[in-house]
Amino acid sequence: MEFNDTEYINSLFIFKDRATKLLNKIVTDTPDKKYDTIVDIGCGTGVVTQMLAHRLMVDHIYGIDIDSGVIEFAKHTHNESNIQYINQDISAEWYELAPGLRALEGRVSLVFSSACFQWIDNKRNAMKNIYRLLKNGGKICADIMQIPDLFEGFPDMYEKFTGNIQNIPTKVQQMNVWSDLFQEFNLKIISQEFILENHTIPEKAFIDHFMPMLICLWAKYWIDYSKVRDEVQHLIYERS
Numbered sequence: 001m002e003f004n005d006t007e008y009i010n011s012l013f014i015f016k017d018r019a020t021k022l023l024n025k026i027v028t029d030t031p032d033k034k035y036d037t038i039v040d041i042g043c044g045t046g047v048v049t050q051m052l053a054h055r056l057m058v059d060h061i062y063g064i065d066i067d068s069g070v071i072e073f074a075k076h077t078h079n080e081s082n083i084q085y086i087n088q089d090i091s092a093e094w095y096e097l098a099p100g101l102r103a104l105e106g107r108v109s110l111v112f113s114s115a116c117f118q119w120i121d122n123k124r125n126a127m128k129n130i131y132r133l134l135k136n137g138g139k140i141c142a143d144i145m146q147i148p149d150l151f152e153g154f155p156d157m158y159e160k161f162t163g164n165i166q167n168i169p170t171k172v173q174q175m176n177v178w179s180d181l182f183q184e185f186n187l188k189i190i191s192q193e194f195i196l197e198n199h200t201i202p203e204k205a206f207i208d209h210f211m212p213m214l215i216c217l218w219a220k221y222w223i224d225y226s227k228v229r230d231e232v233q234h235l236i237y238e239r240s
Contacts, residue, residue, distance in 0.1 A: 019048040019114035035109040042116025046074025064088040091126040108133040114143040131185040
């Protein structure tokens with residue numbers, strides 16, 4: 001991935017804000033907690049990974065992301081002596097993971113992830129790998145975005161695209177996917193909450209960064225998205 005560093009980072013203020021709130025909760029709930037190893041899944045440019053290093057008492061942090069471009073950027077701009085960045089798809093088969101990541105099996109105190117899990121297609125494989133990484137008593141703290149139903153409240157639009165769209169799961173159904181996986185791997189849900197937030201996004205940032213992300217999340221529910229791409233992009237812009 002190639003990007004304009006400053007423009008890209010400035011456009012992600014919402015995600016930094018979400019991650020900060022999740023980190024605040026960790027600090028508030030366990031203010032004196034010491035961590036051996038933390039893995040930040042979907043670390044992106046490393047902004048939040050560096051925040052973890054500054055605000056938590058931790059020996060080692062591993063930031064992993066599927067995008068090699070942001071990993072290289074993170075290495076050069078948001079590094080600390082106790083941070084290591086790895087270019088990795090967390091949903092790959094265990095034997096395909098980087099040796100440095102596999103070496104953490106059973107050693108990770110905390111898996112942190114903000115606004116990443118919703119991108120993962122093979123969720124079961126990802127959870128299986130996370131489970132193998134966690135030490136006994138280890139925890140997952142994750143902020144999972146919900147895929148919005150663009151047509152909610154606009155039944156006429158469903159009719160317009162009938163035959164080319166599959167039903168988008170409800171918010172509860174989307175969360176139940178993760179809840180079922182936690183249960184499958186004997187992970188207890190300590191707390192869970194739904195948060196609805198409103199944000200004002202500068203027009204250029206919305207067009208250049210947020211609209212493409214929405215489309216990527218949403219396009220998988222089309223049978224043939226290429227046929228309606230332009231019309232859907234216009235609709236997202238109009239409704240947002």
